[in-house]
Amino acid sequence: MKIYSGIPASSGIAIGHALPIHGFGLNVPRIKVDEDELEKEIVLFKKAVKETKEDLKNVQNRVKNDIGVEESAIFDAHIMLLDDPNLIEQSIEKAREEMVSIDYAFSETLSNIVEKFRNLSDSYLKDRATDIQDVGKRVLRNYLGVSISPEIKNAEEDLIIMAHNLLPSDMAEISERKIKGIITEVGGETSHVAIMARSLEVPAIVGVNDILMEVSPKDLVIIDSNDGKIFIDPDKKTIKEYQEKRRKYVNYIKSLERLKSEEAVTRDNKKIELKINMELSSEADIVNTHNADGIGLFRTEYLFMKDVLPSEDEQFEIYKYVSQLIYPKEVTIRTADLGGDKFVSHFKIPEEMNPFLGFRGIRLCLEFTEFFKTQLKAILRASRLKNIKIMFPMISGVDELLKAKKILEEAKNDLRNDGVEFDEDVDVGIMIEVPSAAVVSDVLAKHVDFFSIGTNDLIQYTLAVDRGNKQLSYLYNPLHPSVLRLLKMVINNGQNEGIEVSMCGNMAGNPKYTILLIGLNLRKLSVAPSSILEVKKIIKELDTSECKQIVNESIKYDSNEELEEYYDNINRKHLKNVLFDYFEEG
Ligand code: PEP
Numbered sequence: 105m106k107i108y109s110g111i112p113a114s115s116g117i118a119i120g121h122a123l124p125i126h127g128f129g130l131n132v133p134r135i136k137v138d139e140d141e142l143e144k145e146i147v148l149f150k151k152a153v154k155e156t157k158e159d160l161k162n163v164q165n166r167v168k169n170d171i172g173v174e175e176s177a178i179f180d181a182h183i184m185l186l187d188d189p190n191l192i193e194q195s196i197e198k199a200r201e202e203m204v205s206i207d208y209a210f211s212e213t214l215s216n217i218v219e220k221f222r223n224l225s226d227s228y229l230k231d232r233a234t235d236i237q238d239v240g241k242r243v244l245r246n247y248l249g250v251s252i253s254p255e256i257k258n259a260e261e262d263l264i265i266m267a268h269n270l271l272p273s274d275m276a277e278i279s280e281r282k283i284k285g286i287i288t289e290v291g292g293e294t295s296h297v298a299i300m301a302r303s304l305e306v307p308a309i310v311g312v313n314d315i316l317m318e319v320s321p322k323d324l325v326i327i328d329s330n331d332g333k334i335f336i337d338p339d340k341k342t343i344k345e346y347q348e349k350r351r352k353y354v355n356y357i358k359s360l361e362r363l364k365s366e367e368a369v370t371r372d373n374k375k376i377e378l379k380i381n382m383e384l385s386s387e388a389d390i391v392n393t394h395n396a397d398g399i400g401l402f403r404t405e406y407l408f409m410k411d412v413l414p415s416e417d418e419q420f421e422i423y424k425y426v427s428q429l430i431y432p433k434e435v436t437i438r439t440a441d442l443g444g445d446k447f448v449s450h451f452k453i454p455e456e457m458n459p460f461l462g463f464r465g466i467r468l469c470l471e472f473t474e475f476f477k478t479q480l481k482a483i484l485r486a487s488r489l490k491n492i493k494i495m496f497p498m499i500s501g502v503d504e505l506l507k508a509k510k511i512l513e514e515a516k517n518d519l520r521n522d523g524v525e526f527d528e529d530v531d532v533g534i535m536i537e538v539p540s541a542a543v544v545s546d547v548l549a550k551h552v553d554f555f556s557i558g559t560n561d562l563i564q565y566t567l568a569v570d571r572g573n574k575q576l577s578y579l580y581n582p583l584h585p586s587v588l589r590l591l592k593m594v595i596n597n598g599q600n601e602g603i604e605v606s607m608c609g610n611m612a613g614n615p616k617y618t619i620l621l622i623g624l625n626l627r628k629l630s631v632a633p634s635s636i637l638e639v640k641k642i643i644k645e646l647d648t649s650e651c652k653q654i655v656n657e658s659i660k661y662d663s664n665e666e667l668e669e670y671y672d673n674i675n676r677k678h679l680k681n682v683l684f685d686y687f688e689e690g
């Protein structure tokens with residue numbers, strides 16, 4: 105039995121069989137093959153190269169129409185690469201010489217070329233390394249048959265996917281299948297894999313060091329993502345122990361079901377609005393099945409993580425579908441927050457040293473204004489039922505906000521000129537997730553209808569801790585006094601200006617912070633579907649003035665370790681036998 109630990113990303117206990125996926129990065133295992141096998145592989149590989157060229161041409165045409173001719177030019181270089189004998193022929197030669205699988209030979213050849221480009225001093229050529237890598241991934245994916253491993257396509261019920269990393273598009277594919285659990289070697293609590301896993305309500309652990317090479321397909325695996333523990337090939341005693349633990353956990357989750365029909369109201373009768381965060385429109389019905397108060401965050405960037413960008417009409421259909429499905433409840437549609445760890449190759453952006461501090465969110469939209477306006481028009485067209493709100497991500501100050509609002513006005517004018525109806529009073533708000541925005545939130549509040557606090561980013565930028573870096577995850581702390589002060593400030597500034605303030609970052613859905621958030625006077629939370637009932641259960645135990653007192657006390661702490669200890673004790677006292685983690689044994 106081997107035991108690993110990682111960062112709990114989506115809670116639950118799963119027992120299943122391993123499906124290790126190599127080949128997501130360029131990290132393909134070296135597999136020896138015989139001549140017959142190899143020749144068959146080479147035929148398939150050549151076919152994959154041809155398919156990739158066709159895919160790229162389609163993407164290019166789409167980008168030409170939707171973004172611009174200049175942006176589409178990059179794909180000429182991508183297509184040419186696939187005609188380059190250095191890459192394709194050399195890979196085939198290498199495979200034949202070493203009698204290794206073609207995907208391995210190809211990924212090795214590709215890595216060498218990428219490395220050479222990375223070491224060049226010319227910054228333009230250096231940036232081409234990313235293009236080469238991108239094309240290589242596309243070929244590998246086509247070679248493997250689907251964007252995820254072919255095994256997943258035929259996956260049976262009880263598989264636990266293990267990969268170095270999973271792309272957002274992979275997660276979208278995983279959502280179609282009954283996967284029991286997800287383990288990745290990289291990532292943190294708020295990386296996109298974690299966010300998607302929570303939405304899909306699949307147990308997941310991320311940031312697990314070097315697990316992939318230690319596991320074979322079909323190995324028995326236990327994930328306890330409440331504790332961040334993984335057991336590979338567990339012994340009988342451990343299997344029994346975890347079967348029992350899972351049974352208790354499943355009962356606990358079942359016991360939450362009855363809360364679906366109940367309101368989230370505190371003991372002193374204060375209604376707390378509980379909405380859900382959503383990544384894929386296919387999840388929208390969760391609002392109805394979980395009886396949530398609406399969708400507080402629709403992360404639309406997942407719509408664009410496809411080989412072909414959706415057109416205005418296609419987007420319109422998606423937003424309209426969601427709006428109609430949940431009517432009269434409301435959906436807050438966040439405009440594309442691309443960049444960071446949600447990268448798409450449609451935009452010509454040089455490789456960045458710090459993507460999270462780079463060309464991301466509203467910055468990208470303010471550069472590719474046609475793309476932005478297309479999305480805004482699609483949202484506005486869908487807003488006729490008046491249950492849509494528009495939210496901009498990554499706003500860092502008032503100038504950026506005004507620029508975004510100006511483009512929104514242009515989009516409205518275009519529609520007016522075309523005689524298209526939309527909600528003229530559509531609410532416009534911003535994420536508060538950049539510390540500078542939090543600091544000037546008194547000013548920003550004058551220009552918007554609402555704030556939604558994005559703690560995932562606010563914490564990473566305030567503490568200068570990459571949210572996806574597993575080595576630093578111990579520093580990524582929502583209970584840092586600086587975070588607490590910022591939250592207090594933003595909530596006060598918003599509420600003083602009379603606008604709505606809510607929270608949609610992961611902190612809102614973590615039941616260990618519910619007392620704190622209610623005490624900070626937040627009355628609107630948007631959480632992953634998997635958290636909604638647990639958070640509701642806690643809210644029903646609380647008294648708002650007691651929570652306020654707790655916050656007043658906690659604001660006095662200087663040390664985050666002491667603050668953590670303080671909340672741990674508070675939670676233990678108030679949530680004993682309420683939250684699974686604080687259940688008394690026996
Ligand atoms: C956040 O930053 O808290 C947030 C909700 O946005 P995302 O996780 O999509 O960056």
Ligand code: MG
Nearest residue numbers: 537558560561
């Ligand atoms: Mg964010």
